Amino acid sequence: MVYSVAIAGASGYAGGELLRLLSAHPEFEVRTVTANKNAGQPLVALHPHLRSYAGMVLQETTAEVLKGHDVVFLALPHGHSGALAAELGDASLVVDCGADHRLTSADAWEKFYKSEYHGSWPYGLPELLLPSGVKQRENLAGVNRIAVPGCNVTAVSLALAPGLRAGVVQPIDLGAVLAVGPSGAGKTLRTDLLASEILGSAHAYGIGGTHRHVPEIIQNLSGPGEPVTVSFTPVLVPMARGILATSTARLQPGVSAADVRSAWSLAYADEPFVQLLPEGEFPSVSDTIGANTALIGLMVDEAAERVVTVTALDNLVKGTAGAAIQSTNIALGLPEGLGLPVNGVAP
Structure with a gap:
């Protein structure tokens, strides 16, 4: 048909x-x-x-x-x-x-x-x-x-949901800083999106919980009776398309690096369009341009007691x-x- x-x-x-x-x-x-x-x-x-x-x-x-x-x-x-x-x-x-x-x-x-x-x-x-x-x-x-x-929401939600659902990270004090291309803002003619304004520069926007994607991220990551808190900051960078999201979360007490990797591995083991990279590898935006693929790199920062994920995808x-x-x-x-x-x- x-x-x-x-x-x-x-x-x-x-x-x-x-x-x-x-x-x-x-x-x-x-x-x-x-x-x-x-x-x-x-x-x-x-x-x-x-x-x-x-x-x-x-x-x-x-x-x-x-x-x-x-x-x-x-x-x-x-x-x-x-x-x-x-x-x-x-x-x-x-x-x-x-x-x-x-x-x-x-x-x-x-x-x-x-x-x-x-x-x-x-x-x-x-x-x-x-x-x-x-x-x-x-x-x-x-x-x-x-x-x-939302495109930013996709990156952050895929990056952090496995850890929250497996109980290896805490739902409070989630963080996400994203490098994003201006195509996510659409074709509307705006001064701040002109090439002369963004080439050779980078600037943050939607700071301090004001971005429209914040409630959507919270909606996706919260559990019953367990709302999350997230600090989300997108940064406009001079690439036409793509997102590179660095998302972090506090470890739960007693959780090991092996427990963390197992949570993400199990979540995406059979997913062709969301792939966890091997230990020690992290994606670049260019790896995903034109593809319906999100690539995730994962590491535990032992000193800070946080999980760090780096997620790349094509926002379009x-x-x-x-x-x-x-x-x-x-x-x-x-x-x-x-x-x-x-x-x-x-x-």
């Missing part, structure tokens, strides 16, 4: 990456692409690298245009998916690559996003280890709504479009990895 696909927000970075990956998917056919201010333009005018879509024209983003497809991907800015999704009905599988349906707490949404809350959808991070001991993929089969995680693939397609595969009963690359592009 071939599933018909529409992509709202196809002119942006996330939309473009969805298109690139879907071009190699044997079960999906992109039939409709939409945009807002770019409606009416040829798709390849916005994405000249996507030659297989020559001839497609961006239509206006409306529910009427999107209805009638088997799968609708919403690659829209935060705050723009909720109302549109409510008009689409239940006939289509709708996958939101924005933040509108990620948070289970209305209070957290209103505090960090300051707009109307549209509820939560099944969460599209299949490898996330839950407090019950199962993976989030168990909650995705057969659903018709999916909320794709495993951090967004790849996760969306992976979760969609599960929802439709297709092989989870169908159409998704494990190998990156180098140099």
Whole structure:
């Protein structure tokens, strides 16, 4: 069976990456692409690298245009998916690559996003280890709504969840500092994202618990009656795409380095898209560019009594479009990895 696909927000970075990956998917056919201010333009005018879509024209983003497809991907800015999704009905599988349906707490949404809350959808991070001991993929089969995680959230959640679920690290005083590329902010023209501003420099933002991804990280890592505390600091660096997340956690008393490595090894032993590197090895962002792969390096800092993880992923693939397609595969009963690359592009 071939599933018909529409992509709202196809002119942006996330939309473009969805298109690139879907071009190699044997079960999906992109039939409709939409945009807002770019409606009416040829798709390849916005994405000249996507030659297989020559001839497609961006239509206006409306529910009427999107209805009638088997799968609708919403690659829209935060705050723009909720109302549109409510008009689409239940006939289509709708996958939101924005933040509108990620948070289970209305209070957290209103505090960090300051707009109307549209509820939560099944969460599209299949490898996330839950407090019950199962993976989030168990909650995705057969659903018709999916909320794709934030890219930074993916890196931190995958980095720390195994230790928390195994009880080898403490839930308080988690830390994460991330080097991130500006493509995560989308194509919006902003002075702080201009090449002249970021080349040869690096600057932190969303400091002191103010970043919108903080409540999502807490949501993913907390257990029943055991909320986590996390200090999360992203740092914008001059690379077009990618995330390198250094995440740390306090060891529980009496836990050995062997216990720590065992927790992460068991969590990801059978995961093709999340791989724990051998002891003493740590990933670079370039190892993951173009791939739906997160690579994790792990070490115990004995003197500081902390676990240190270094996680690399492509924010536009495993951090967004790849996760969306992976979760969609599960929802439709297709092989989870169908159409998704494990190998990156180098140099």
